[in-house]
Amino acid sequence: MADDVNRIRSILSTHRRELLKRANVVATGVGYKETGGAKTDRLCIVCSVKEKVPPARLPEQEMVPTAVDSTPTDVIQTGVIRALQAPTDRFRPAPGGVSVGHVDITAGTLGCWVTKSGQKVILSNNHVLANSNAAEIGDAILQPGPFDGGRFPQDHIANLTQFVPISFQGGPSECQFANAVISVFNFGCRLISSNTRYKVTKIQAEENLVDAAIAVPLNGADVKDEIFNIGPIQGTVSGELGMAIKKSGRTTGFTTGEIQQVDVTANVQYGAGQVAVFTDQLLAGAMSQGGDSGSAVLDNNNRLTGLLFAGSDKTTIINRIENVFSALGISL
Protein backbone atom coordinates (compact mmCIF):
# COMPACT_ATOMS: atom_id res chain seq x y z
CA MET A 1 0.00 0.00 0.00
CA ALA A 2 2.78 2.43 0.95
CA ASP A 3 4.41 1.57 -2.39
CA ASP A 4 1.19 2.49 -4.20
CA VAL A 5 0.97 5.79 -2.37
CA ASN A 6 4.60 6.61 -3.19
CA ARG A 7 4.14 5.64 -6.83
CA ILE A 8 1.10 7.93 -7.15
CA ARG A 9 2.88 10.72 -5.26
CA SER A 10 5.67 10.64 -7.82
CA ILE A 11 3.16 10.68 -10.70
CA LEU A 12 1.36 13.58 -9.04
CA SER A 13 4.59 15.54 -8.56
CA THR A 14 5.19 15.28 -12.31
CA HIS A 15 1.68 16.41 -13.24
CA ARG A 16 0.73 18.71 -10.35
CA ARG A 17 1.55 21.98 -12.09
CA GLU A 18 -0.34 21.03 -15.21
CA LEU A 19 -3.42 19.95 -13.15
CA LEU A 20 -3.39 23.15 -11.03
CA LYS A 21 -3.32 25.26 -14.22
CA ARG A 22 -6.87 24.17 -15.03
CA ALA A 23 -9.34 26.94 -14.29
CA ASN A 24 -11.30 25.35 -11.44
CA VAL A 25 -8.64 23.26 -9.69
CA VAL A 26 -7.61 24.65 -6.29
CA ALA A 27 -5.73 21.66 -4.81
CA THR A 28 -4.33 18.22 -5.70
CA GLY A 29 -3.47 15.24 -3.53
CA VAL A 30 -3.47 11.47 -3.16
CA GLY A 31 -6.62 9.88 -1.73
CA TYR A 32 -9.20 7.13 -2.10
CA LYS A 33 -11.57 7.39 -5.03
CA GLU A 34 -15.20 8.03 -4.26
CA THR A 35 -17.85 6.51 -6.47
CA GLY A 36 -21.49 7.48 -6.09
CA GLY A 37 -20.66 9.26 -2.80
CA ALA A 38 -19.06 6.15 -1.23
CA LYS A 39 -15.34 5.78 -0.58
CA THR A 40 -13.66 2.86 -2.43
CA ASP A 41 -10.31 1.22 -1.60
CA ARG A 42 -8.73 2.42 -4.88
CA LEU A 43 -6.05 5.11 -4.58
CA CYS A 44 -6.27 8.01 -6.98
CA ILE A 45 -5.21 11.58 -7.64
CA VAL A 46 -7.79 13.87 -6.04
CA CYS A 47 -8.36 17.23 -7.70
CA SER A 48 -10.29 19.71 -5.56
CA VAL A 49 -12.26 22.25 -7.57
CA LYS A 50 -14.00 25.53 -6.79
CA GLU A 51 -17.11 24.25 -8.50
CA LYS A 52 -18.06 21.09 -10.37
CA VAL A 53 -18.97 22.07 -13.92
CA PRO A 54 -20.72 19.67 -16.34
CA PRO A 55 -18.23 18.48 -19.02
CA ALA A 56 -20.41 20.02 -21.74
CA ARG A 57 -19.79 23.50 -20.32
CA LEU A 58 -16.06 23.09 -19.86
CA PRO A 59 -13.40 23.58 -22.61
CA GLU A 60 -11.44 20.38 -23.06
CA GLN A 61 -8.13 21.89 -21.89
CA GLU A 62 -9.78 22.87 -18.55
CA MET A 63 -11.18 19.39 -17.91
CA VAL A 64 -9.47 17.08 -15.39
CA PRO A 65 -8.49 13.90 -17.33
CA THR A 66 -10.10 10.71 -16.02
CA ALA A 67 -6.61 9.22 -15.57
CA VAL A 68 -3.02 10.48 -15.39
CA ASP A 69 -0.26 7.98 -16.31
CA SER A 70 -2.92 5.26 -15.90
CA THR A 71 -3.70 6.45 -12.34
CA PRO A 72 -7.40 7.33 -11.97
CA THR A 73 -8.39 10.83 -10.89
CA ASP A 74 -11.28 12.03 -8.75
CA VAL A 75 -12.83 15.49 -8.74
CA ILE A 76 -14.35 16.88 -5.54
CA GLN A 77 -15.87 20.27 -4.93
CA THR A 78 -14.30 22.14 -2.00
CA GLY A 79 -14.96 25.76 -2.97
CA VAL A 80 -12.29 28.43 -2.76
CA ILE A 81 -9.67 27.62 -0.13
CA ARG A 82 -8.75 30.60 2.05
CA ALA A 83 -6.32 31.00 4.91
CA LEU A 84 -8.38 30.79 8.10
CA GLN A 85 -8.58 34.13 9.83
CA ALA A 86 -8.75 34.53 13.59
CA PRO A 87 -10.81 37.32 15.20
CA THR A 88 -7.55 38.76 16.56
CA ASP A 89 -6.23 39.35 13.01
CA ARG A 90 -6.28 42.56 11.00
CA PHE A 91 -9.41 42.80 8.82
CA ARG A 92 -10.03 45.30 5.99
CA PRO A 93 -12.86 45.68 5.49
CA ALA A 94 -13.58 44.87 9.15
CA PRO A 95 -16.73 42.97 10.22
CA GLY A 96 -18.25 42.78 13.71
CA GLY A 97 -16.82 40.11 16.03
CA VAL A 98 -13.13 41.02 15.60
CA SER A 99 -10.49 42.66 17.80
CA VAL A 100 -10.67 46.42 18.28
CA GLY A 101 -9.60 48.93 20.90
CA HIS A 102 -8.72 52.46 21.93
CA VAL A 103 -4.95 53.10 21.63
CA ASP A 104 -4.51 53.00 25.43
CA ILE A 105 -6.34 49.71 26.17
CA THR A 106 -5.57 46.01 25.53
CA ALA A 107 -8.31 44.76 23.19
CA GLY A 108 -12.05 44.23 23.02
CA THR A 109 -14.55 43.31 20.33
CA LEU A 110 -15.96 45.36 17.48
CA GLY A 111 -19.65 44.65 18.11
CA CYS A 112 -21.21 45.64 14.82
CA TRP A 113 -21.70 48.54 12.45
CA VAL A 114 -24.63 50.85 13.27
CA THR A 115 -25.91 54.12 11.79
CA LYS A 116 -25.42 57.53 13.38
CA SER A 117 -26.65 60.58 11.41
CA GLY A 118 -26.70 58.55 8.19
CA GLN A 119 -23.16 57.26 8.63
CA LYS A 120 -21.94 53.75 9.52
CA VAL A 121 -20.03 53.73 12.82
CA ILE A 122 -18.44 51.06 15.03
CA LEU A 123 -20.47 50.07 18.11
CA SER A 124 -18.64 48.64 21.12
CA ASN A 125 -18.28 49.36 24.85
CA ASN A 126 -17.14 52.58 26.50
CA HIS A 127 -14.36 50.56 28.21
CA VAL A 128 -13.19 49.29 24.79
CA LEU A 129 -13.45 52.44 22.65
CA ALA A 130 -13.28 55.19 25.31
CA ASN A 131 -10.96 53.61 27.91
CA SER A 132 -13.63 53.73 30.69
CA ASN A 133 -14.30 57.51 30.42
CA ALA A 134 -10.56 58.36 30.17
CA ALA A 135 -10.54 58.99 26.40
CA GLU A 136 -11.08 62.23 24.48
CA ILE A 137 -13.47 62.49 21.55
CA GLY A 138 -11.44 62.00 18.36
CA ASP A 139 -8.98 59.50 19.91
CA ALA A 140 -7.66 56.78 17.60
CA ILE A 141 -9.30 53.34 17.54
CA LEU A 142 -7.12 50.44 16.31
CA GLN A 143 -8.14 47.19 14.58
CA PRO A 144 -6.80 44.84 15.80
CA GLY A 145 -6.57 46.26 19.35
CA PRO A 146 -3.09 47.04 20.79
CA PHE A 147 -2.84 43.66 22.62
CA ASP A 148 -3.28 41.86 19.28
CA GLY A 149 -0.51 43.83 17.62
CA GLY A 150 -2.54 46.84 16.47
CA ARG A 151 -0.26 49.88 16.06
CA PHE A 152 -0.78 53.55 15.36
CA PRO A 153 -1.00 54.73 12.61
CA GLN A 154 -0.94 51.61 10.40
CA ASP A 155 -3.92 49.91 12.12
CA HIS A 156 -5.86 53.12 12.87
CA ILE A 157 -9.39 52.32 11.62
CA ALA A 158 -11.65 54.89 13.30
CA ASN A 159 -11.94 57.84 15.68
CA LEU A 160 -13.99 57.89 18.89
CA THR A 161 -17.11 60.01 18.28
CA GLN A 162 -19.34 59.51 21.32
CA PHE A 163 -19.52 57.52 24.55
CA VAL A 164 -21.99 57.13 27.41
CA PRO A 165 -20.02 58.01 30.59
CA ILE A 166 -19.95 55.21 33.18
CA SER A 167 -20.91 56.37 36.68
CA PHE A 168 -18.58 54.67 39.18
CA GLN A 169 -19.24 54.34 42.92
CA GLY A 170 -16.95 56.68 44.84
CA GLY A 171 -16.07 58.49 41.62
CA PRO A 172 -15.66 62.26 41.44
CA SER A 173 -18.89 64.15 42.02
CA GLU A 174 -20.30 66.59 39.49
CA CYS A 175 -22.36 68.29 42.23
CA GLN A 176 -21.50 72.00 41.86
CA PHE A 177 -22.69 72.94 45.33
CA ALA A 178 -20.62 70.26 47.07
CA ASN A 179 -17.57 71.12 44.98
CA ALA A 180 -17.97 74.84 45.81
CA VAL A 181 -18.20 74.12 49.54
CA ILE A 182 -15.12 71.90 49.39
CA SER A 183 -13.09 74.45 47.45
CA VAL A 184 -13.71 76.91 50.31
CA PHE A 185 -12.54 74.21 52.77
CA ASN A 186 -9.42 73.60 50.71
CA PHE A 187 -8.75 77.34 50.55
CA GLY A 188 -8.89 77.34 54.37
CA CYS A 189 -6.47 74.39 54.47
CA ARG A 190 -4.04 76.30 52.27
CA LEU A 191 -4.32 79.37 54.54
CA ILE A 192 -3.29 77.38 57.59
CA SER A 193 -0.54 75.67 55.52
CA SER A 194 -2.13 72.28 56.02
CA ASN A 195 -1.13 69.51 53.60
CA THR A 196 -4.66 68.16 53.69
CA ARG A 197 -7.09 68.72 50.79
CA TYR A 198 -10.64 67.42 50.40
CA LYS A 199 -12.42 66.18 47.33
CA VAL A 200 -16.07 65.36 46.75
CA THR A 201 -16.88 61.76 45.89
CA LYS A 202 -20.21 60.20 45.12
CA ILE A 203 -21.55 58.00 47.90
CA GLN A 204 -24.36 56.68 45.74
CA ALA A 205 -23.36 56.59 42.08
CA GLU A 206 -26.07 56.87 39.48
CA GLU A 207 -27.24 53.64 37.98
CA ASN A 208 -25.93 52.78 34.53
CA LEU A 209 -27.94 51.23 31.71
CA VAL A 210 -25.16 50.78 29.13
CA ASP A 211 -21.40 50.56 28.66
CA ALA A 212 -21.38 51.84 25.09
CA ALA A 213 -19.50 54.01 22.61
CA ILE A 214 -19.25 54.61 18.86
CA ALA A 215 -16.37 55.43 16.50
CA VAL A 216 -16.47 56.77 12.95
CA PRO A 217 -14.28 54.97 10.36
CA LEU A 218 -11.54 56.92 8.54
CA ASN A 219 -12.52 55.18 5.31
CA GLY A 220 -16.00 53.98 4.34
CA ALA A 221 -14.40 51.10 2.39
CA ASP A 222 -13.28 49.56 5.72
CA VAL A 223 -16.91 48.86 6.73
CA LYS A 224 -18.04 45.22 6.42
CA ASP A 225 -21.64 45.37 7.58
CA GLU A 226 -21.91 41.84 8.95
CA ILE A 227 -20.61 39.78 11.87
CA PHE A 228 -17.67 37.39 11.57
CA ASN A 229 -18.92 33.77 11.66
CA ILE A 230 -22.57 34.92 11.85
CA GLY A 231 -23.40 37.08 8.81
CA PRO A 232 -25.60 40.15 8.34
CA ILE A 233 -27.86 41.41 11.17
CA GLN A 234 -31.59 40.95 10.46
CA GLY A 235 -33.20 43.66 12.61
CA THR A 236 -33.50 43.98 16.38
CA VAL A 237 -35.49 42.18 19.07
CA SER A 238 -36.14 42.83 22.75
CA GLY A 239 -34.43 40.25 24.99
CA GLU A 240 -36.74 37.91 26.91
CA LEU A 241 -36.34 35.20 29.51
CA GLY A 242 -35.44 31.87 27.88
CA MET A 243 -34.36 33.38 24.53
CA ALA A 244 -31.56 31.47 22.76
CA ILE A 245 -28.69 33.83 21.93
CA LYS A 246 -25.27 33.84 20.24
CA LYS A 247 -22.28 36.10 19.82
CA SER A 248 -19.03 36.30 17.90
CA GLY A 249 -16.19 37.77 19.96
CA ARG A 250 -12.45 38.44 19.94
CA THR A 251 -11.50 35.86 22.60
CA THR A 252 -13.95 32.96 22.57
CA GLY A 253 -15.19 33.39 18.98
CA PHE A 254 -18.66 32.06 18.22
CA THR A 255 -20.57 30.92 21.32
CA THR A 256 -24.21 30.38 22.22
CA GLY A 257 -26.28 30.70 25.38
CA GLU A 258 -29.69 31.50 26.80
CA ILE A 259 -31.12 34.53 28.62
CA GLN A 260 -31.49 33.23 32.18
CA GLN A 261 -32.43 36.49 33.93
CA VAL A 262 -33.93 39.83 32.94
CA ASP A 263 -34.33 43.11 34.85
CA VAL A 264 -30.93 42.40 36.42
CA THR A 265 -29.21 44.89 38.73
CA ALA A 266 -25.50 44.06 38.98
CA ASN A 267 -22.35 45.44 40.60
CA VAL A 268 -19.64 45.29 37.96
CA GLN A 269 -15.93 45.63 38.74
CA TYR A 270 -13.73 47.62 36.43
CA GLY A 271 -9.94 47.65 36.74
CA ALA A 272 -8.33 49.53 39.64
CA GLY A 273 -11.08 48.58 42.10
CA GLN A 274 -13.78 50.69 40.49
CA VAL A 275 -17.35 49.41 40.76
CA ALA A 276 -20.34 50.52 38.69
CA VAL A 277 -23.99 49.54 39.22
CA PHE A 278 -25.93 48.52 36.12
CA THR A 279 -29.72 48.10 35.98
CA ASP A 280 -32.11 46.58 33.41
CA GLN A 281 -29.46 44.10 32.22
CA LEU A 282 -29.83 40.70 30.58
CA LEU A 283 -27.95 37.77 32.16
CA ALA A 284 -26.88 34.61 30.32
CA GLY A 285 -24.73 31.63 31.28
CA ALA A 286 -20.96 31.63 30.69
CA MET A 287 -20.42 32.46 27.00
CA SER A 288 -17.58 35.00 27.10
CA GLN A 289 -14.21 35.94 28.57
CA GLY A 290 -12.00 39.03 28.83
CA GLY A 291 -11.65 40.58 25.35
CA ASP A 292 -15.17 39.59 24.24
CA SER A 293 -16.52 42.88 25.59
CA GLY A 294 -18.39 44.81 22.95
CA SER A 295 -19.70 41.71 21.17
CA ALA A 296 -23.11 42.04 19.54
CA VAL A 297 -25.60 39.50 20.96
CA LEU A 298 -28.17 38.08 18.53
CA ASP A 299 -31.11 35.69 18.66
CA ASN A 300 -31.49 32.59 16.46
CA ASN A 301 -32.88 34.73 13.62
CA ASN A 302 -29.81 36.98 13.68
CA ARG A 303 -31.76 39.83 15.26
CA LEU A 304 -29.65 42.11 17.47
CA THR A 305 -30.75 41.97 21.12
CA GLY A 306 -27.81 43.22 23.20
CA LEU A 307 -24.27 44.45 23.73
CA LEU A 308 -22.07 42.16 25.84
CA PHE A 309 -19.83 43.97 28.36
CA ALA A 310 -19.16 41.94 31.52
CA GLY A 311 -19.31 38.52 33.10
CA SER A 312 -18.25 36.20 35.90
CA ASP A 313 -17.06 32.59 35.77
CA LYS A 314 -20.69 31.50 35.41
CA THR A 315 -22.50 34.43 33.83
CA THR A 316 -22.46 36.93 31.00
CA ILE A 317 -23.96 40.41 31.44
CA ILE A 318 -25.52 42.13 28.45
CA ASN A 319 -26.92 45.66 27.88
CA ARG A 320 -30.33 45.74 26.21
CA ILE A 321 -29.89 46.96 22.63
CA GLU A 322 -32.89 49.31 22.95
CA ASN A 323 -31.11 51.10 25.83
CA VAL A 324 -27.87 51.27 23.79
CA PHE A 325 -29.64 52.70 20.74
CA SER A 326 -31.52 55.36 22.70
CA ALA A 327 -28.47 56.40 24.79
CA LEU A 328 -26.36 57.00 21.67
CA GLY A 329 -29.10 58.05 19.22
CA ILE A 330 -28.19 55.27 16.78
CA SER A 331 -30.02 52.69 14.67
CA LEU A 332 -29.04 49.68 12.57
Add this chain to the structure above:
Amino acid sequence: MRMVAILTVLMIPLTALGDDLGMSPSIQEVKKQHEAQFLKMTGVVSVGIGLDPDGNQAIIVGLDGSHPETEANMPQTVGGFPVVVQIIGSIRAQ
Protein backbone atom coordinates in the same frame (compact mmCIF):
# COMPACT_ATOMS: atom_id res chain seq x y z
CA MET B 1 -63.26 61.84 61.87
CA ARG B 2 -66.17 59.44 61.69
CA MET B 3 -66.15 59.79 57.92
CA VAL B 4 -62.53 58.70 57.72
CA ALA B 5 -63.27 55.69 59.93
CA ILE B 6 -66.15 54.62 57.71
CA LEU B 7 -64.01 55.02 54.58
CA THR B 8 -61.23 52.99 56.15
CA VAL B 9 -63.64 50.19 56.98
CA LEU B 10 -64.95 50.32 53.43
CA MET B 11 -61.42 50.17 52.01
CA ILE B 12 -60.53 46.87 53.70
CA PRO B 13 -62.86 44.62 51.69
CA LEU B 14 -61.98 46.55 48.53
CA THR B 15 -58.27 45.89 49.02
CA ALA B 16 -58.92 42.22 49.75
CA LEU B 17 -61.04 42.01 46.62
CA GLY B 18 -58.20 43.61 44.65
CA ASP B 19 -55.88 40.84 45.77
CA ASP B 20 -58.38 38.20 44.65
CA LEU B 21 -58.53 39.81 41.23
CA GLY B 22 -54.75 39.48 40.83
CA MET B 23 -53.93 43.04 41.84
CA SER B 24 -51.02 41.94 44.08
CA PRO B 25 -47.67 43.47 43.15
CA SER B 26 -45.87 42.04 40.11
CA ILE B 27 -42.50 40.32 40.45
CA GLN B 28 -40.90 43.44 38.93
CA GLU B 29 -42.41 45.59 41.69
CA VAL B 30 -41.45 43.14 44.43
CA LYS B 31 -37.89 42.91 43.11
CA LYS B 32 -37.62 46.69 42.98
CA GLN B 33 -38.80 46.97 46.59
CA HIS B 34 -36.27 44.47 47.92
CA GLU B 35 -33.19 44.72 45.74
CA ALA B 36 -31.44 47.55 47.63
CA GLN B 37 -31.78 45.54 50.84
CA PHE B 38 -30.40 42.37 49.11
CA LEU B 39 -27.49 44.28 47.52
CA LYS B 40 -26.43 45.49 50.99
CA MET B 41 -25.91 41.91 52.17
CA THR B 42 -22.31 40.63 52.14
CA GLY B 43 -21.27 39.12 48.81
CA VAL B 44 -24.41 39.97 46.82
CA VAL B 45 -23.44 41.15 43.31
CA SER B 46 -26.66 40.80 41.33
CA VAL B 47 -30.43 40.66 41.65
CA GLY B 48 -32.58 39.66 38.67
CA ILE B 49 -35.74 37.92 37.56
CA GLY B 50 -35.48 34.33 36.36
CA LEU B 51 -36.91 30.90 37.03
CA ASP B 52 -36.53 28.61 40.04
CA PRO B 53 -35.74 24.89 39.48
CA ASP B 54 -39.49 24.18 39.18
CA GLY B 55 -39.88 26.75 36.41
CA ASN B 56 -41.67 29.38 38.53
CA GLN B 57 -40.82 33.06 38.17
CA ALA B 58 -38.30 33.84 40.89
CA ILE B 59 -35.99 36.55 42.17
CA ILE B 60 -32.43 35.36 41.60
CA VAL B 61 -29.73 36.69 43.92
CA GLY B 62 -26.11 36.25 42.74
CA LEU B 63 -23.19 35.94 45.18
CA ASP B 64 -19.50 36.49 44.42
CA GLY B 65 -18.57 33.40 46.45
CA SER B 66 -19.69 31.30 49.41
CA HIS B 67 -21.30 33.46 52.14
CA PRO B 68 -23.13 31.12 54.55
CA GLU B 69 -24.39 34.02 56.68
CA THR B 70 -25.92 35.82 53.70
CA GLU B 71 -27.50 32.57 52.50
CA ALA B 72 -28.89 31.89 55.98
CA ASN B 73 -30.36 35.39 56.24
CA MET B 74 -31.90 35.40 52.77
CA PRO B 75 -35.71 35.05 52.88
CA GLN B 76 -37.07 32.03 50.99
CA THR B 77 -39.83 34.15 49.47
CA VAL B 78 -40.69 37.85 49.17
CA GLY B 79 -44.11 39.13 48.18
CA GLY B 80 -45.11 35.56 47.35
CA PHE B 81 -42.22 34.98 44.92
CA PRO B 82 -39.41 32.47 45.57
CA VAL B 83 -35.89 33.83 46.17
CA VAL B 84 -33.11 31.70 44.68
CA VAL B 85 -29.46 32.22 45.68
CA GLN B 86 -26.73 31.35 43.15
CA ILE B 87 -22.95 31.61 43.53
CA ILE B 88 -21.91 33.24 40.26
CA GLY B 89 -18.51 34.74 41.15
CA SER B 90 -17.36 38.37 40.80
CA ILE B 91 -18.71 40.20 37.77
CA ARG B 92 -16.00 42.02 35.86
CA ALA B 93 -15.97 44.19 32.77
CA GLN B 94 -14.55 42.01 29.99
